[in-house]
Amino acid sequence: MAAIKDVARYAGYSVSAVSKYLKDPDSVRPDTRKKIEEAIRVLNYRPSMIARALRTKNTNTLLLVTDEILTVPSNEVIYHIQREAEKRGYAILIMTQDNIRKITHAQTSSLAMSAATVDGIIYTWVTDKQLIREHANLMSSTPKVSVSRAAFIPGVPNASRDEEDAIYQTTKHLIGLGHDRIAMISNVEDDELFNNRRYGFLRAMSEAGKRVYDDLRINNTMKYRNVYIGYEGMREIMDRSVRPTAIVTDNDFIAIGCCQYCHEHGIRIPEDLAVTGSLNTPPAEIAYPPVTTTSFPSPQIAEWVLETLMTMIRSGGSAEGIPENTCFPSELIVRRSTDITKPSFIVPEARQII
Amino acid sequence: MAAIKDVARYAGYSVSAVSKYLKDPDSVRPDTRKKIEEAIRVLNYRPSMIARALRTKNTNTLLLVTDEILTVPSNEVIYHIQREAEKRGYAILIMTQDNIRKITHAQTSSLAMSAATVDGIIYTWVTDKQLIREHANLMSSTPKVSVSRAAFIPGVPNASRDEEDAIYQTTKHLIGLGHDRIAMISNVEDDELFNNRRYGFLRAMSEAGKRVYDDLRINNTMKYRNVYIGYEGMREIMDRSVRPTAIVTDNDFIAIGCCQYCHEHGIRIPEDLAVTGSLNTPPAEIAYPPVTTTSFPSPQIAEWVLETLMTMIRSGGSAEGIPENTCFPSELIVRRSTDITKPSFIVPEARQII
DNA sequence: TTGTACGCGTTATCAA
DNA sequence: TTGATAACGCGTACAA
Numbered sequence: 001m002a003a004i005k006d007v008a009r010y011a012g013y014s015v016s017a018v019s020k021y022l023k024d025p026d027s028v029r030p031d032t033r034k035k036i037e038e039a040i041r042v043l044n045y046r047p048s049m050i051a052r053a054l055r056t057k058n059t060n061t062l063l064l065v066t067d068e069i070l071t072v073p074s075n076e077v078i079y080h081i082q083r084e085a086e087k088r089g090y091a092i093l094i095m096t097q098d099n100i101r102k103i104t105h106a107q108t109s110s111l112a113m114s115a116a117t118v119d120g121i122i123y124t125w126v127t128d129k130q131l132i133r134e135h136a137n138l139m140s141s142t143p144k145v146s147v148s149r150a151a152f153i154p155g156v157p158n159a160s161r162d163e164e165d166a167i168y169q170t171t172k173h174l175i176g177l178g179h180d181r182i183a184m185i186s187n188v189e190d191d192e193l194f195n196n197r198r199y200g201f202l203r204a205m206s207e208a209g210k211r212v213y214d215d216l217r218i219n220n221t222m223k224y225r226n227v228y229i230g231y232e233g234m235r236e237i238m239d240r241s242v243r244p245t246a247i248v249t250d251n252d253f254i255a256i257g258c259c260q261y262c263h264e265h266g267i268r269i270p271e272d273l274a275v276t277g278s279l280n281t282p283p284a285e286i287a288y289p290p291v292t293t294t295s296f297p298s299p300q301i302a303e304w305v306l307e308t309l310m311t312m313i314r315s316g317g318s319a320e321g322i323p324e325n326t327c328f329p330s331e332l333i334v335r336r337s338t339d340i341t342k343p344s345f346i347v348p349e350a351r352q353i354i
Numbered sequence: 355m356a357a358i359k360d361v362a363r364y365a366g367y368s369v370s371a372v373s374k375y376l377k378d379p380d381s382v383r384p385d386t387r388k389k390i391e392e393a394i395r396v397l398n399y400r401p402s403m404i405a406r407a408l409r410t411k412n413t414n415t416l417l418l419v420t421d422e423i424l425t426v427p428s429n430e431v432i433y434h435i436q437r438e439a440e441k442r443g444y445a446i447l448i449m450t451q452d453n454i455r456k457i458t459h460a461q462t463s464s465l466a467m468s469a470a471t472v473d474g475i476i477y478t479w480v481t482d483k484q485l486i487r488e489h490a491n492l493m494s495s496t497p498k499v500s501v502s503r504a505a506f507i508p509g510v511p512n513a514s515r516d517e518e519d520a521i522y523q524t525t526k527h528l529i530g531l532g533h534d535r536i537a538m539i540s541n542v543e544d545d546e547l548f549n550n551r552r553y554g555f556l557r558a559m560s561e562a563g564k565r566v567y568d569d570l571r572i573n574n575t576m577k578y579r580n581v582y583i584g585y586e587g588m589r590e591i592m593d594r595s596v597r598p599t600a601i602v603t604d605n606d607f608i609a610i611g612c613c614q615y616c617h618e619h620g621i622r623i624p625e626d627l628a629v630t631g632s633l634n635t636p637p638a639e640i641a642y643p644p645v646t647t648t649s650f651p652s653p654q655i656a657e658w659v660l661e662t663l664m665t666m667i668r669s670g671g672s673a674e675g676i677p678e679n680t681c682f683p684s685e686l687i688v689r690r691s692t693d694i695t696k697p698s699f700i701v702p703e704a705r706q707i708i
Numbered sequence: 709t710t711g712t713a714c715g716c717g718t719t720a721t722c723a724a
Numbered sequence: 725t726t727g728a729t730a731a732c733g734c735g736t737a738c739a740a
Contacts, residue, residue: 001495003733014711019735029709050407050471051733054716059404061447069423069433079423086453093415093447099440117404141355227640227700253706256640260699263642283637286581286610288617345614346581352607357717368727373719383725405717408732 002043011039022047053117061091062309063118065100065132068125072281073296077124077147080302088306093118097126104135118142120309123151143312143319145305150190157308157319159301162327163193166294167200167250169332170276173292174246175208177338179274183244185216185233185254187226197250213242230257238265245273246338252277252284255291255337263288274338286352289336289344297328304328356397365393376401407471415445416663417472419454419486422479426635427515427650431478431501434656442660447472451480458489472496474663477505497666497673499659504544511662511673513655516681517547520648521554521604523686524630527646528600529562531692533628537598539570539587539608541580551604567596584611592619599627600692606631606638609645609691617642628692640706643690643698651682658682 004022008015013032021028021036028036039045053059062085068074082092121139123146126132133153136144144156152158167184174182184201188194194217205212216236218229230249234257237244249255255277259269267273269289277284277293284291308322336342346352358376362369367386375382375390382390393399407413416439422428436446475493477500480486487507490498498510506512521538528536538555542548548571559566570590572583584603588611591598603609609631613623621627623643631638631647638645662676690696700706 004735005733015734016712016736017710020710023735027709032709048408048471048733050404050413051716052735053404054402054408054718054733055735057716069436070429075424075429082423082448083450086450091447091449093445094436095445096437096440117402224705225702227706228702228704231700253640257700260640260642264699283640286607286614286637288614288642345618346585346611348579348582350582351578352581358719359717369717370719370728371726374726377719381725386725402717405732406719408717408734409719411732 001048002045004045004047006043007036007039007045010043011035058119058313059117060089061093061118062120062122063093063095064122064124065095065097065126065135066124067097067127069094071125073279073298074125074148076296076298077301080299081122081305084302084306088310090119090306097128097131100135101128101131104131104138119313120144122147122305122309123156124148126151129153141317143309143317145308145312147301147305149192152325154324155319157322157324157326159304159308159326159328161296161301162329163196163250164200164203165327166278166330167197167248168204169200169330170278170292170294171201171204171248172208173332173334174248174274174276174338175204175210177246177274179246180210181213181242181244182210182246182248183213183215183237184248184250185218185230185237185258186250187218187222187229187254201248213244226251226253227257227260230254230259231261232257234258234261247273247275249276250278252279252281252287252291252293255293256283256287259287259289259291259337270336270338270340276338280333282352285335285350286346287337290342290346292335292338293333294330295333297330300328355402356399358399358401360397361390361393361399364397365389412473412667413471414443415447415472416474416476417447417449418476418478419449419451419480419489420478421451421481423448425479427633427652428479428502430650430652431655434652435476435659438656438660442664444473444660451482451485454489455482455485458485458492473667474498476501476659476663477510478502480505483507495671497663497671499662499666501655501659503546506679508678509673511676511678511680513658513662513680513682515650515655516683517550517604518554518557519681520632520684521551521602522558523554523684524632524646524648525555525558525602526562527686527688528602528628528630528692529558529564531600531628533600534564535567535596535598536564536600536602537567537569537591538602538604539572539584539591539612540604541572541576541583541608555602567598580605580607581611581614584608584613585615586611588612588615601627601629603630604632606633606635606641606645606647609647610637610641613641613643613645613691624690624692624694630692634687636706639689639704640700641691644696644700646689646692647687648684649687651684654682 004018005015008018018036025033085092121142121144123132125148146156146158149160216233222229247258255275258275262269269275277291280293280295284293336344358372359369362372372390379387439446475496475498477486479502500510500512503514570587576583601612609629612629616623623629631645634647634649638647690698
C-alpha cells in the first residue's frame with residue numbers, strides 16, 4: 001500500500017506538500033497539484049485512516065451499544081442512525097451489552113482490550129444500567145447519548161418517545177369513535193414506562209368523563225411473549241361481567257394476540273370489539289385485520305442522536321446545555337382494527353418491509 | 355489518557371517491558387509484573403487500539419456492507435454475524451452500499467476517504483454487483499466473503515441457503531398431506547433464485563408423479579409488496595377453471611397475502627386451501643393462521659462467515675482452497691396453514707421477537 | 709508556497 | 725529478563 005511519502009517522492013515534492021494538498025487541494029500551486037494528483041492516481045494512494053486517527057485523535061466512528069438488532073423499534077432506530085451517521089461521514093461500530101461488559105470489567109492484567117477508540121457513543125435499549133454507568137464513566141471524555149428511557153442514566157442526554165401521549169392519542173381516538181367501555185392490556189417491562197402509558201390512558205378517559213372499567217397488567221416474566229399476553233389478556237377480560245367494546249394495548253403484538261382470541265371465539269373486529277396496538281411494527285400493517293397503532297419517531301430520534309453528538313464533539317465533549325431528556329411525539333395510524341371504513345386486507349400502496 | 359510510557363515511568367521500567375507484559379504477562383518477572391499492574395491500575399491505562407493498529411496492521415474490525423438492516427433474513431444474519439464476531443474479538447463496522455459507492459468512486463483529488471481500514475469484509479444482500487466488483491478490486495488484499503446469491507461475485511467465497519431444497523421440502527410436505535393440485539406463487543427478484551425455487555417445486559411434483567396445473571410469476575416491480583402479490587396472486591388463481599388445494603410460495607409475506615384473500619372470500623385455511631411460506635419470518639409465526647414455512651440458516655451462515663474470514667486472515671488473505679459457493683439447507687416448520695392438527699392461535703411457548 | 713523535524717502510542721528487533 | 729531504538733503513516737509548527 002502506497003503511503004504519503006511514496007506520493008511525495010513520485011511527485012517530486014515533500015510529504016508535507018502532499019499532506020497540505022490532501023487537506024485543501026487549492027492551497028498548493030496548480031502545477032504542484034497536477035503532479036500530486038498524478039502521483040496519487042498512479043500509485044493508487046489512499047490515506048491511512050489509522051495513522052490519521054493516531055495524529056488527530058478522531059476516528060470518525062461512533063459506537064452503538066445494543067442487543068436489539070432484531071426487534072422493533074430498536075432496529076428502525078439503528079437503521080436511521082446508521083444512515084444519519086453516513087451522511088455526516090461517520091461509520092457505526094456495533095457492540096452488544098455483553099461485549100461492553102467484557103471490556104469494562106476486563107482485568108487489566110490480561111489482554112484487557114479497550115473499546116475501539118470512537119468519537120462518540122450511543123446507548124440504545126440496554127438493560128443493565130449499572131454497567132452502562134460504569135462504561136460511561138470509563139469513557140468519560142467521549143461524547144455520549146442514549147435512546148429509550150430504558151437506557152437513561154444521569155449526565156447522558158436521552159431521547160425517547162412520548163409514551164403517555166401515544167396511549168393518550170389512541171384512547172382519544174377510540175372515545176371519538178363512540179366507545180364507552182374501554183379496557184387496557186399492557187405488558188410491564190419498566191415501571192416508569194407503564195406508569196406513563198397508564199396515565200395517558202387515564203387522562204384521556206377522565207377528560208372525556210368516561211368511567212374506567214377495567215385494566216390488565218401482565219407481569220414482566222413474559223418478555224418476548226406479547227402475542228400470548230394479548231391472547232390470555234382477552235380470555236381474562238371476557239370473563240368479567242362488564243365486557244369492553246374496545247381494547248387499548250401498548251404493543252402491536254399484544255393487539256395481534258387479542259385478535260387471535262377474537263378469531264377463535266367469533267368476535268368480529270372492529271364490529272364487536274375495537275383493538276389498538278402501539279409502535280407501528282410491520283406485522284401490525286399486515287395483520288388480519290390491520291391494526292390501528294401509533295408510530296415510533298425513529299427518524300427524528302436518529303437525527304437528534306447525530307445532531308446532539310455533533311454538537312458535543314464540536315464543543316469538546318461536554319453535554320453542557322443539552323437537556324437530559326428529549327421526548328418525541330408519535331403519530332396515530334388508523335387501520336381496520338378500530339375503523340370499519342378502512343380495508344381489511346392489504347392495500348396496493350402498503351410497502352411491507354421484506 | 356495515560357499512555358504506555360506513563361505506565362513505564364510510574365512502574366520504573368522501560369516502555370518495552372510494559373509492552374512485553376501486555377503481550378504476555380508471564381513473560382516478565384513476578385515482581386516486575388506486580389509493579390506494572392499497579393501502575394496500570396493507578397493510571398487507569400488502556401492501550402490505544404489505534405496506535406496498535408498502526409503498528410500491527412490489523413484492527414480487529416470487520417466491514418459489513420448491507421442495505422437491509424430491517425428485512426428478514428438479512429437482519430437475522432447480521433445479528434448472528436455480530437455475535438460470532440464478538441466471540442472472536444472482532445468488532446463490526448456497518449456500511450451501506452451507497453456509502454461504499456461514495457468511497458469507491460471518490461475523486462482521489464478531493465477528500466477521498468478510504469474505507470476505514472478493516473481486517474475483513476462481508477457483503478450481504480447487495481444489489482449492485484458491478485460496484486461490489488470494483489470495491490472488491492480496490493480492497494484486493496483484504497479477505498472478503500459474501501452472503502446470499504444476490505451478492506455473489508467471482509473470487510469471493512459465497513454462502514447462501516439452498517433455495518431449491520427449501521421449496522422441494524415444502525412441496526413434498528404438501529404432497530405427503532395428500533394434495534394433488536398444487537400451485538406456486540412467487541416473486542421474482544433474481545432469475546437464478548426463481549429458477550432454483552421453481553426447479554425444487556417441479557422436482558417434488560415430478561418425483562411424486564403429480565401433474566403441474568398452474569403457476570404464477572409476478573414481476574419484479576413489486577419489491578417490498580409481497581403481501582399484495584399474494585393477495586393478487588390468489589385472485590388470479592381463483593379465476594382459473596381448475597382450482598388448487600394448496601399453494602406454495604417462496605416468501606412468508608406472499609403466503610400471508612394469500613391468507614388475507616382467503617379470509618375475504620370465506621376460504622378456510624387449511625380446510626379448503628393449504629398455504630406455505632418461506633424464510634420463517636416473525637410474522638409467519640403470529641399470522642392467522644400461523645404459516646408453514648422453511649427456516650433460513652442464519653446461525654450456520656454467520657458461523658461460516660467468521661470461520662471463513664478467520665481462515666483467510668490466518669493464511670494471509672487468500673481464498674485458496676475455499677469453495678466459491680457454500681449452500682446451507684433449511685428446515686421445514688409445519689404450522690396450521692397446512693396442518694389442521696396444529697393450533698390456530700399462538701402457543702405459550704412461542705417466543706416472538708419484540 | 710514548500711520543506712524540515714518532530715510527535716502521536718504502539719510493537720518488534722536486537723543488544724545488554 | 726529488560727532496555728534502547730526504529731518504524732508504522734500522518735499532521736503541524738516552524739523555518740526557508
